[in-house]
Amino acid sequence: MHTQYMSIRYGLLALLERQPMHGYQLRAEFEATTGSAWPLNVGQVYTTLARLERDGLVDPQGSDDDDRVRYAITESGSAELARWFALPVTAANRPRNELAIKLALAVTVPGVDVREVVQRQRSATVSDLQNLTRLKRDSDGDLSWSLVLESMRFQAEAEVRWLDHCETALAREARRTASSPVKTAAEADNSRVAKGAS
Amino acid sequence: MSTVPALEIDDVSRIHGRGDAAVHALRGLSLRVAPGELVAVMGPSGSGKSTLLNLAGGLDQATAGRVRVQGEELGSLKQAALAQLRRRKVGYVFQDFNLIPSLTAEENVALPLELDAIRTRRAAAMARSVLDEVGLSGLYDRFPDDLSGGQQQRVAIARAVVGERCLILADEPTGALDSETGEQVLALLRARCDAGVAALLVTHEARYAGWADRVVFLRDGTVIDETAPLSADSLLAGT
Numbered sequence A: 001m002h003t004q005y006m007s008i009r010y011g012l013l014a015l016l017e018r019q020p021m022h023g024y025q026l027r028a029e030f031e032a033t034t035g036s037a038w039p040l041n042v043g044q045v046y047t048t049l050a051r052l053e054r055d056g057l058v059d060p061q062g063s064d065d066d067d068r069v070r071y072a073i074t075e076s077g078s079a080e081l082a083r084w085f086a087l088p089v090t091a092a093n094r095p096r097n098e099l100a101i102k103l104a105l106a107v108t109v110p111g112v113d114v115r116e117v118v119q120r121q122r123s124a125t126v127s128d129l130q131n132l133t134r135l136k137r138d139s140d141g142d143l144s145w146s147l148v149l150e151s152m153r154f155q156a157e158a159e160v161r162w163l164d165h166c167e168t169a170l171a172r173e174a175r176r177t178a179s180s181p182v183k184t185a186a187e188a189d190n191s192r193v194a195k196g197a198s
Numbered sequence B: 001m002s003t004v005p006a007l008e009i010d011d012v013s014r015i016h017g018r019g020d021a022a023v024h025a026l027r028g029l030s031l032r033v034a035p036g037e038l039v040a041v042m043g044p045s046g047s048g049k050s051t052l053l054n055l056a057g058g059l060d061q062a063t064a065g066r067v068r069v070q071g072e073e074l075g076s077l078k079q080a081a082l083a084q085l086r087r088r089k090v091g092y093v094f095q096d097f098n099l100i101p102s103l104t105a106e107e108n109v110a111l112p113l114e115l116d117a118i119r120t121r122r123a124a125a126m127a128r129s130v131l132d133e134v135g136l137s138g139l140y141d142r143f144p145d146d147l148s149g150g151q152q153q154r155v156a157i158a159r160a161v162v163g164e165r166c167l168i169l170a171d172e173p174t175g176a177l178d179s180e181t182g183e184q185v186l187a188l189l190r191a192r193c194d195a196g197v198a199a200l201l202v203t204h205e206a207r208y209a210g211w212a213d214r215v216v217f218l219r220d221g222t223v224i225d226e227t228a229p230l231s232a233d234s235l236l237a238g239t
């Protein structure tokens, strides 16, 4: 299942666990809790509510004066939410790491200056960190928002460390290939296979 | 606020040794830091970061090019004038704090003022007020050995900013600290810059570079890249 859909689904259940709400209210509360890090449109909210209702996790409770339907969480909805909190997020349900894929491909495509790809990414990620740090400084007292921001800061920091690692590995590889005849990826692969077999 | 850059590095090179053994630590590097600006310098080991800081603070001399602090060209100053400028205008913070073990926190901070012929009583009052600012009120009389690493680094920052310093040079000031204490040190530097001081910060860690207004990347003695800060809106739209 798509990750973004998952987090909206459980996000809405978590909000309904507090009290019944209608769609517009849910959208506003979701954004307030995550500091608008993941803006939602009302369409996404209603599609998600329809699926939750189909799965028996929420119940429509009639409409208010303005004809808006309020939803309440059901017992199985609460159980589903508890299960979500209890399970760790695993690599399988995180989105693919586009950057890792990009660099893995970059080293195989002739004519790509991988060191430049690494540096451009480092610059962009450090730039993100500057903005996140600024937001963090302004986030006084809002615990949910500041936890979301810290998560993003740690991720960006880890990405830069990994880029540093890539750069070091590239330099080592460049020295190695400079001192020994150049091998194609296929040859390198063969020699690995041969080593494994011996 | 003055419009003269606090620091101007203009096409500076620094070559250590000569002949076959010559090491080009910096090659035609240029950089400006405005009053109130916090600029972070990142780059691999040996890329010239410390050399850059030493030149900026007049601790080392350029082989070619000009270094100006608040408009004054360091290369054209006589020894005594250079020493005075280093004392009055530039503050240094190092990874290993460099406090004098036999002096209390207050005496360490007051030292540069006294070297500058400010009377003891007045220097002590100024030192205490900066120590208050860095959150060390009540620890004036502690010796460095009786302070935690984070507290020692705060004393070092207080010593770097006391008086009328317009430029702080910090080489890996968080290197010996845990990340929470490191963040506090950065918050402190940031606050000084918001109050108008210029700072050049060398760091290996992106987390700390994130506190800067601008981050420059060195490689082989030159600036190869620089961050262009985005607005908060464009950042969040991408997530």
Ligand SMILES: Nc1ncnc2c1ncn2[C@@H]1O[C@H](COP(=O)(O)OP(=O)(O)OP(=O)(O)O)[C@@H](O)[C@H]1O
Binding pocket: B016, B017, B023, B024, B025, B043, B044, B045, B046, B047, B048, B049, B050, B051, B052
């Ligand atoms: N006094 C010296 N004599 C000879 N070479 C030197 C001297 N000081 C520095 N170097 C050389 O100049 C280059 C830049 O050194 P510098 O200390 O500025 O690097 P750095 O970016 O601070 O590295 P690190 O991240 O490891 O602290 C290196 O190759 C270094 O070996």
Ligand SMILES: [Mg+2]
Binding pocket: B049, B050, B051
């Ligand atoms: Mg260094």
